Amino acid sequence: MAETALTTEQIIEAAEDVLRRFGPAKATVVDVARALGVSHGTVYRHFPSKAALRAAVTRRWLDRAHAALPAIATGSQSPDRRLRLWLEALYGAKKRKALDDPELFATYSVLAAESGSVLDEHLTTLESQLAVIIAEGQDDGIFARDGDPLTLAQIVFQATARFHDPVYAPLWSAPAADRDFAALVGLVLRGLAAR
């Protein structure tokens, strides 16, 4: 591949492919350069370190995995309905990925845990989406008005960790998982509701 034509996006794609094939423990920048037919120096001109490249792969994966969420957060349904749909979409996306390809899901869970700041940024984005829904529910009088929307969003996110934190992925295929998820969302919605 002509080095002049190489884009950042192409490097991220190649790195993603290398991580899939070799796993996070073995994949190297040299593997990525080899896959692209360039020197590792060329890769380093786009990414200052292996960690920076892996962080970019992680960011892209997380954004893509949860692409449907922003539209749900700002949708036209009632805030309580939207909150449920948003949590269902998050759990659904994670569950599908974890069950369809457990190995790849584990790879990305390792990458996400490794790129702490990318993960923090992603979680902040998700919590902000939840906060938008909660703030609108408070404005509409559907949700109780006592409580800062962002703090409540963080609490809702923590309360539902069992259905989005990758450490619990092995439990998502349990027969009762979906029933438990629905009951937990019900409890959370009643907890937020205006009295």
Place this chain on the structure above:
Amino acid sequence: MAETALTTEQIIEAAEDVLRRFGPAKATVVDVARALGVSHGTVYRHFPSKAALRAAVTRRWLDRAHAALPAIATGSQSPDRRLRLWLEALYGAKKRKALDDPELFATYSVLAAESGSVLDEHLTTLESQLAVIIAEGQDDGIFARDGDPLTLAQIVFQATARFHDPVYAPLWSAPAADRDFAALVGLVLRGLAAR
């Protein structure tokens, strides 16, 4: 030590001490026998396998760690107050152990995960205690009556996982952890409340 005087309890204590000193990866039944001055055959007369001995150590640790909980569950305070106290006692006990001696806490977390049935039994006991509180709250009209107490107990347990599941132990020393815990318990109590 005279072999005739050796009790099951003494073997569990010695095993606990060996696990503390050598860690779960290295501790063996021979180490336990050596600490007691007996042959490993003597230990095997009390416990059919190394796994059975480790399960007994884990059971004792879990029971001791949460010794205060049953009395809270059946106490004389109002069910909503009791639910809060019970969750606080669970989080408090885990947090103290995790922060005071992270290495020992990690050892026991490994043992608990390894002894799946002991852990399941322990979690069932904890959920039953929660269910007692919730059932009384329903009888008193403090909690909404729609919902089976044991199912609700499981949901409450799942909703508060961030403050009792050992995988989250590193987060319990964060400045906002106690504030988040209080807010989460508030959300759960509002979710259970009669409307």
